[in-house]
Amino acid sequence: MPIKSLFAAALAMLAGSSALAGPVPIAPAATAFKLGSLRLVALRDMINAVPNDASVFGPQVGVPAVSAVLRQAGAPTDTLPLGVDALLVEMPGHTVLIDTGLGPKVGGSLPKSFAAAGIDPAKVTDVLITHSHGDHVGGLLTADGGLAFPNATIRMAAAEWAFLKSKPDNAALAAAITSKVQTFTPGATVVPGIRSVPLPGHTPGHSGYEITSGKERLLDIGDSAHSAIVSLAKPEWVIAYDTDAKQGMVRREATLAQLAASHERIFAPHFPFPGVGRVVKRGTGYIWQPDLR
Ligand SMILES: [Zn+2]
Numbered sequence: 001m002p003i004k005s006l007f008a009a010a011l012a013m014l015a016g017s018s019a020l021a022g023p024v025p026i027a028p029a030a031t032a033f034k035l036g037s038l039r040l041v042a043l044r045d046m047i048n049a050v051p052n053d054a055s056v057f058g059p060q061v062g063v064p065a066v067s068a069v070l071r072q073a074g075a076p077t078d079t080l081p082l083g084v085d086a087l088l089v090e091m092p093g094h095t096v097l098i099d100t101g102l103g104p105k106v107g108g109s110l111p112k113s114f115a116a117a118g119i120d121p122a123k124v125t126d127v128l129i130t131h132s133h134g135d136h137v138g139g140l141l142t143a144d145g146g147l148a149f150p151n152a153t154i155r156m157a158a159a160e161w162a163f164l165k166s167k168p169d170n171a172a173l174a175a176a177i178t179s180k181v182q183t184f185t186p187g188a189t190v191v192p193g194i195r196s197v198p199l200p201g202h203t204p205g206h207s208g209y210e211i212t213s214g215k216e217r218l219l220d221i222g223d224s225a226h227s228a229i230v231s232l233a234k235p236e237w238v239i240a241y242d243t244d245a246k247q248g249m250v251r252r253e254a255t256l257a258q259l260a261a262s263h264e265r266i267f268a269p270h271f272p273f274p275g276v277g278r279v280v281k282r283g284t285g286y287i288w289q290p291d292l293r
Helices: 006-014 063-072 110-117 134-140 158-165 168-180 245-262
Strands: 022-025 030-035 038-051 079-091 094-098 126-128 153-157 181-184 189-191 194-198 207-213 216-220 265-267 276-282 285-290
Touching (some): 030 110, 038 207, 134 168, 153 168, 158 168, 158 181, 245 276
Parallel strands (some): 094 126, 153 181, 216 265
Antiparallel strands (some): 038 079, 079 094, 194 207, 207 216, 265 276
16 A cells, blocks of 8 residues: 555645545554453554545446445445554463554554553564555554564564565565564464464465454454455455455455354454454345444
């Protein structure tokens, strides 16, 4: 996702324009909830305001079709505001963070959301990365380029680490984190009680993380779906964020079908904060059912 439009978005906001686009700063937020005996905390970083211009959502079907889906859900049709959030899991012996937002360098609120939750980032033992896009790895670094989670092992699929390093733009990030990175093979248990779930398509090593406590489980779906409205109502629509559009679409359809059948709770980092709930079958697609408990 482009981050250079942050300044333009801030200017538009100051000018009172409704034409917001790109990452927009937002107040920190931390919402705790239970999974079995574990305490989980959804942490807010930013909002990504995606214009409804068929550049990201609906490049094949066009603006009117996207507008119709948004209108039916009672949502504004000019912009799709996506959350950019992270998930903290407090486990015996491990404090785990899944994804890190865009980062403080571009105005991300994640450090302040940690403060709101009363959690010291130095206590994080493991950072699990769903994939290497900027809105998931940007917060690995502080505003001055240091390690934001200095005592954490950074875990991602081997294919994703290779993908991250293949991008010249990531050179500084890769150099800063390389001594902390440990890769895994898809499907591996990465921390006791957390299993990686291979979901390639959005990126080559895109992984979800399934957290289990007793009889309860929750899947962090990463970027399997971006809009709680459009991605669920029309999973067959291509989204420009996917590296492999076809594989991304096939994977999204399969993942949503499986989640609706299992009725498993999920955390979706781009759904409306705090992004915890279930996917429910509705017509030819699905709807979002928040379920915090
Ligand atoms: Zn993302």
